[in-house]
Amino acid sequence: MLKQIAWNTFKNTGNINTFMELMEVDKAMENANEKKLIKDAEGLQNNSKIKLF
DSSP states (O other): OOHHHHHHHHHOOOOHHHHHHHHHHHHHHHHHHHHHHHHHHHHHHHHHSSOOO
């Protein structure tokens, strides 16, 4: 969704800097979600006898 907002903003304003900033925010959000998933998986691994990694 944020990618679409970034693209529409760029199309309407022509400001590539705004587009790039919004894309960086989107990338940061994806990285945060991935780190949370890894942390959750590690927590599950610590609470069980099954090793995931």
